[in-house]
Amino acid sequence: MAGTAVRGRLNWLLAEAVELVAETPRVRTIVFDVPAWEGHRPGQHVDIRLTAEDGYQAQRSYSIAAPEDGVRVVITVELVDGGEVSPYLIEELRVGDSIELRGPIGGYFVWEPGDGESVQLIGGGSGIAPLMAMVRARVAARSSEPMRLLYSARSLEDVIYGEELESLNAVDGIDVAYTLTRSQPPGWEGLSRRVDRAMLEAVACPPTAGPACYVCGPTGFVETAASALVEQGHPAARIRTERFGPTGGP
Amino acid sequence: MTSDTHLDGNALGGLFYELFGREMTHQQGCCDNCGTVSAFGSLIVCRGPGDVLRCPACGEVIIVVVSTPVRQQVNFVALRWLNIEGFEADAPIGD
Numbered sequence: 001m002a003g004t005a006v007r008g009r010l011n012w013l014l015a016e017a018v019e020l021v022a023e024t025p026r027v028r029t030i031v032f033d034v035p036a037w038e039g040h041r042p043g044q045h046v047d048i049r050l051t052a053e054d055g056y057q058a059q060r061s062y063s064i065a066a067p068e069d070g071v072r073v074v075i076t077v078e079l080v081d082g083g084e085v086s087p088y089l090i091e092e093l094r095v096g097d098s099i100e101l102r103g104p105i106g107g108y109f110v111w112e113p114g115d116g117e118s119v120q121l122i123g124g125g126s127g128i129a130p131l132m133a134m135v136r137a138r139v140a141a142r143s144s145e146p147m148r149l150l151y152s153a154r155s156l157e158d159v160i161y162g163e164e165l166e167s168l169n170a171v172d173g174i175d176v177a178y179t180l181t182r183s184q185p186p187g188w189e190g191l192s193r194r195v196d197r198a199m200l201e202a203v204a205c206p207p208t209a210g211p212a213c214y215v216c217g218p219t220g221f222v223e224t225a226a227s228a229l230v231e232q233g234h235p236a237a238r239i240r241t242e243r244f245g246p247t248g249g250p
Numbered sequence: 251m252t253s254d255t256h257l258d259g260n261a262l263g264g265l266f267y268e269l270f271g272r273e274m275t276h277q278q279g280c281c282d283n284c285g286t287v288s289a290f291g292s293l294i295v296c297r298g299p300g301d302v303l304r305c306p307a308c309g310e311v312i313i314v315v316v317s318t319p320v321r322q323q324v325n326f327v328a329l330r331w332l333n334i335e336g337f338e339a340d341a342p343i344g345d
Contacts, residue, residue: 009268009271010264010267010268045260045263047264061260061261061263061264102264103264105263105264105267105273105275106260106263106273106275106291107263107273107274107275107276107277107291108259108260108275108276108289108290108291108292109260109275109291110276218254219254219255219256219257220254223254240291240292241258241292242258242260242291243256243257243258243260243261244257245254245255245256245257245261246254246255
């Protein structure tokens with residue numbers, strides 16, 4: 001697929017916050033209404049720009065967390081201590097407030113339902129956001145791709161979209177596995193370490209299934225998980241990655 | 251370049267959209283050092299006063315973008331070629 005092949009400018013668009021969801025103490029989902037929005041594909045992101053009264057501007061990228069739905073654009077933001085943009089979006093932004101964004105951006109880390117191929121998603125922390133857009137797109141399209149999600153979070157309290165992810169295991173062809181890397185609730189019998197090859201062999205699509213692999217999260221997490229996929233036998237060309245840097249980011 | 255602070259070409263999707271007037275993260279380029287062909291989105295990126303894009307295979311600096319308030323300078327340091335899919339060529343001159 002050629003991606004978005006329309007030549008033109010990427011204009012800054014006015015976006016009004018219409019719904020706020022506290023996902024965890026440090027993570028908030030924001031639903032924007034963007035009247036000029038022209039749609040997007042799962043995995044794409046937006047750039048968000050904040051302008052101070054003195055004209056100072058700060059800009060960050062955030063993955064879109066839900067598939068196309070009219071003028072709605074959904075992002076999930078994790079608080080970055082000392083950050084310029086995330087503290088505003090999480091602690092200051094109210095319903096009815098407007099910010100500027102531009103997008104959709106991205107033609108590489110995207111997936112769309114319909115080709116029938118297996119998909120392996122691996123997310124770390126708020127790196128779940130673009131993967132969630134892919135999962136939600138598959139559910140909305142009622143398509144049949146076998147899809148597995150391995151989600152690494154520090155603790156159960158840090159799991160984003162927890163209830164929705166639980167309900168996804170009831171969807172035919174979707175399988176969700178968690179690993180809680182720092183603390184586990186009493187009686188936790190699931191995975192409790194960082195992603196490694198042995199974990200992938202236990203819960204991920206085998207290379208023989210030929211899955212398209214998408215890995216998103218903090219840079220260190222992505223490097224580790226992508227290497228484990230290669231060790232497991234997945235061809236590098238089938239692994240697409242998106243890195244946030246040390247914390248936060250797109 | 252193997253620290254945990256680098257990003258990848260996805261993070262520069264907006265900047266490259268501005269520069270080329272189209273989505274670029276899925277477009278492919280060839281490293282002049284090792285010959286590896288990579289999508290822009292998979293290049294290793296370090297952001298700073300200049301954005302440095304490296305080949306994910308050999309680590310060679312391929313592109314450097316320096317943005318100032320009045321101009322953007324793009325240095326194709328080691329980009330052998332860039333393939334832009336979906337490009338509609340203009341009619342040949344002189345026809």
